[in-house]
Amino acid sequence: MAEGIDVYKRRYGQNPKSLWRDLKGTVEPFYVTLRNMFKKPVTYQYPEEKRTPYPRYRARIVLTRDPEGGERCVACYLCSAACPVDCISMQSSEDENGRRYAAWFRINFSRCIYCGLCAEACPTLAIQMTPFYEFSGRDPLKMVYEKEDLLIADGGKDNEYNFYKHAGIGVANPRGGNEDEYGPVDVRSNLP
Amino acid sequence: MPILTIDNQQIEVLKGTNVLEAAKGLGIVIPHFCYHEALGAVGACRLCAMNFVEGPVKGIQMACMIEAKDEMVITTTDQASQEMRARVIEWLMMYHPHDCPVCDEGGECQLQDMTIAGGHDIRRYGGKKRTYSNQDLGPFICHEMNRCIQCYRCVRTYQDYCGGTDFGVLGTNQRVYFGRFRDGRLESPFSGNIVDACPTGVFTDRTFRYRTRYWDIEEAPSVCPHCSLGCAVIPGGRFRELQRVRGGVNKQTNGFFICDRARFGGGYGNHPERPRVPRVDGAQTTWPEALRALRKRITDLVARHGPGAVAFLGSPRASLEANYLLDSWAASLGSRRIAFDSHWQHDRSARVAAGKLGPRAASLEDIRCSDFILMIGVDPLNEAPMLALAVRQAVRRGVRLAVIDPRPVTLPCAAAHLPLAPEALPDVLEALAGGDIRRLGRREAVLLEGILEQLRAAERPVLIGGPDLLGAAGIERLLDTARLLASEHRPCKVMTVLAGPNSFGCGVLARQGPDFEAILNGMLAGEIKALVCLESDPMTGSSDPARTGMALGKLELLAALDYLPTAAAHHAHLFLPTTAVPESAGVYVNNEGRMLLFSSAMDPGTPISVSGGGDHPPRTFLPATPGSEPRPAWATLGHLQGRRLSLRDIRQAIEMEHPNFAGLSSLTTGGEGKRIADISPPPETAPEIPFPHSEGEGTLRLYAMEDFAGSGELAGYASALAPLRPTPFVMLGALDAKQRSLSDGQQVRLRSELGGVGVALRVVPDLPAGIALVPRLRGTALESYVPGRGHYDCQILSEDEEKT
DSSP: OHHHHHHHHHIITTTTTTTHHHHHHHHHHHHHHHTTTTOOOOOOOOOTTTOOTTTTTOEEEEEEEETTTBBBOOOOOHHHOOOOOOOEEEEEOOOSSSSSEEEEEEEEEOOOOOOOOOHHHOOOOOOOOOOOOOOOSSSSGGGGEEHHBOSSSSSOOSSSGGGTTSOSSSSSSTOOTTTTEEEEOOOOOOOO | OEEEETEEEEOOTTTTTTHHHHOOOOOOOOOOOBBBBTOOOOOOOOOOOOEEEEEEOEEEEGGGSSSSOOOOOSSSSSHHHHHHHHHHHHHHHHOOOOOOOOOTTSSHHHHHHHHHHHHOOOOOOSOOOEOOOOOOOOEEEOGGGGGEEEEEEHHHIIIITTTTOOEEEEEEGGGEEEOOSSSSSOOTTTTTHHHOOOSSSSEEEGGGGGTTTTTOOOOOOOOOOSSSOOEEEEEEEEEEEEEEEEOOOOOTTTTTTOHHHHOOOOGGGGGGGGGOOOOEETOOOOOOHHHHHHHHHHHHHHHHHOOOGGGOOOOSSSOOHHHHHHHHHHHHHHHEEEESSSHHHHHHHHHHHHHHHHGBBBHHHHHOOOOOEEESSHHHHHHOOOHHHHHHHHHHOOOEEEEOOOSOOOOOOOOEOOOGGGGHHHHHHHHHHHHHHSSSHHHHHHHHHHHHHHHOOOEEEEEOHHHHHHHHHHHHHHHHHHHHHHSSSSSEEEOOOOOTTHHHHHHHHTTOOHHHHHHHHHHHOOOOOEEEEOOOOOOHHSSSSSHHHHHHTTTTTEEEEEOOOOHHHHHHHHOOOOOOOGOOEEEEEOOSSSSEEEESSSSOOOOOHHTTTTTSSOOOSSSSSSTTTBBHHHHHHHHHHTTOOOOHHHHHHHHOOOOOGGGGGGTTTTTTEEEOEEEEEEEOOOOOOOOOOOOOOTTEEEEEETTTTTSSSHHTGGGGGGGGOOOOOOEEHHHHHHHHHOOTEEEEEETTTTTTEEEEEEEETTTTTEEEEEETTTTTTGOOOOSSSSEEEEEEEHHHHHHO
């Protein structure tokens, strides 16, 4: 009991400004409402009126292409590992040139929370977030996107980077032919 | 035992332990690459630096190269040693390519872990990187030399530990290269171990190429089912498909490494024709329906013909629990007709081993530590590959190895080989046990005397024998020989290679019961009307496939529980699918009598690669996983008896009924296992392999032998092993070949009681006269030649002779 009184006193009793504060607290909201009644409303009349989000807005995910038009995704599974809701699944494979790619790549958008961790984890800039937010549906299966639904024609936010030009495994250029590499060493040489 | 202080903590270690291991004992893990428990230390990576403050050595030293001594005071956390490690890892990373996203090692890469542990996070080197050309190392190993950090682990594994000669280190200076002299398949049957040994992604598993990341793969400690040694393996699956197998650690059996058959032969459970749905009379049905049908038919048969009309066949590749439940089912029906191996000679050998091996059983570790080894009638590389590797470890220490076998026993080490005809092997055993040595030839007698002398002088000798040529009687004689050679202070241990992963366990369960030969006679006489096969295929497993096929045709009911598309499963009136080894849990008892637990790595189901046809998974919702019908055999067998049992219940029941298996229910996976108690009554005297005299001019005695990748039942269904299977050939001694004017590599006609077949001829210089050898190769014309059933009379003719 005594504790309760202490708490009340601490909060209200020993404060000489408390009456003034209470009065202000009663009147001020009316003032704020009154003031805003004559301003232009901030509400957008969605869906009639659409808003353009910032480029970094995180909505529908896409798979981009490198400057040469090849698929950037190397199916390294980092996005699916980073995904907190496990909505990304894929199977990697190898083509005849030794290029690692996704045989299939699936994002279940009905599960996706658009956190952007996949895009952050992607080492090849393949998976990117776009501002396309109008994204809903009644059939959950229609929200399951396969690779062909996800792939876009360009590099998205970056049109320069090509992972295979830096990876050193001889896919974009012959082995040792990238800019940041020496040519293959001659193992049989005895020179110092 | 030295006591030393590391980071203010004291630890007492065994003499000879290095400081890195001692620190590990305290839970202090210092980054290192080149040190490996099985390979030892070489101090090549310069990463395990510690600061030795007091004691016999001082200053910054490589911990793996320094033996722990008393009064050593060491710090690992001081600035100097931390800085040293950070610098070294930065040097190692300097040329490392920027390809982790496309590297299969990513996620389980020691280099990734050690880079972070060593404190290197931002690359300071901005210059060009060194590159190498890769080699094509065959269907199993991928090569990516750019990633190499020159720790030499691969060479030490491949050359030193496994005895391979076609792979090594080349080049000088900045060009050090690990590879072969020229492109080609790595020839060692243990080549896959370099994948496990490589701390980064230079060598990766080609069969697992770009399949799965480490964090996605479902793994569990398991036991290899390909031979009787019980090596620890770790199968890994994803998307309902077994994708890879890697070596586990069991210091009593395989140590750290496994053979290529274990590593690349795991695909039997993914076989495209694997039957996954219960079947009654050829039509697919549901589980309740199939179980009801089986119970009803068996009850009917028992009512009409008595319990003896139902016979049961267990299997050395089924778990101990399943075999036990089959046994108890037979007992509850009142049928005493149960055998546990369709190959009666293998069955009898297992019973002899189970009953008489006792404390003389040698583990692979005993073999590695032995000081004289005599192998008689055993071909390790083909019958139990890791045995060859264990023998090599002994030979590397300078131990003498003698091999008495008619086959050209290839081993990854030096051995004295005495090629004797199989009929002479009993005489050899007799001579070793103190019999008359002069019954053999003069040259043989001299060699044998030398062997005997060394055998008597050795402190830890081991005798190794196999059932295919010795037979049960020979194994018994081998055990008697060991008993005579042993004294109180000097044990003489024995290893008997058996047929399957659970042969020993089956041998204990079988006790005095009938063998498959008796059941076969019962079927042919019409006394047996039904046969229940548990994970076994008598059509290919028995020593006389033709007669077995005839007998099975007379049955009213053939029921099969299996996970392989075997002939028996195909022809069965009633089929119940079971789970494959990586999908099930249970116990195997290896050839030494060691109970080894395996656990389930994944659930059964049709792989997504199959249901999706290589593309994305089907876009349909299904209430159940497709192809998930297979159930563990023990669960089905419990159900058939109307009992709801857990694995724990079954294990406790086994312990109650067979006191040998004491401690079974307290076993844990991933451990070393536990040897069973030796209290089985010795079995009745084992029957000999018949050696009838050959008839006719030019007739050869043809023996079938095991092949590394072609003979095993499971290996036969593993598609990845196909490149290792040889084309059919027959081996003939140089003298016999000369008599017939045949030459090496020539196509010849092999004619025997099983018919004629065209094969290539291999001339083996020291094969005993009058003997021919063929490997049993499943899926070829040589499939019906079964090892371990004595010989076939045969003739080898050139193609022209055959025409005339």
